[in-house]
Amino acid sequence: MSTRGERLTYCIANVTAALTALYTLFGVAGRYDGLSRIIWCRALPVAVLACALEGCGAAPSFSLVGAYFPVWLASAVVGGLAALIARLVFVATGLSTELPFQLFVCAAIGTLVGILLWLLWVGG
DSSP, X not given: OOOHXXXXXXXXXXXXXXXXXXXXXXXXXXXXXXXXXHHHHHHHHHHHHGGXXXXXXXXXXXXXXXXXXXXXXXXXXXXXXXXHHHHHHHHHHTGGGTOSSHHHHHHHHHHHHHHHHHHHHHOX
């Protein structure tokens, strides 16, 4: 569990990042007019709500050849490979000529496999 100081640091970092992103997004960086104040007034509540987006202390990872490798990245790679394999199976069986929206179907299969692997691996 993170300490109070770590949580405060995460909160300050999230607020700063959110304010910077929102301020830059609207293209008013460097201006000092009424529009700039309006955007700051709208962006500040969003940035304060960013305190709820505190990060966890450490991401689930495993050791791979002596280096820690994040589980989410492994799940994404396996999901991408599953989508590729699904596409190859559809082409080999001739189902690709009958199946509409092949990109979405293969992406959905890859996403499903990646999420299932994540849930099985992390256990939550």
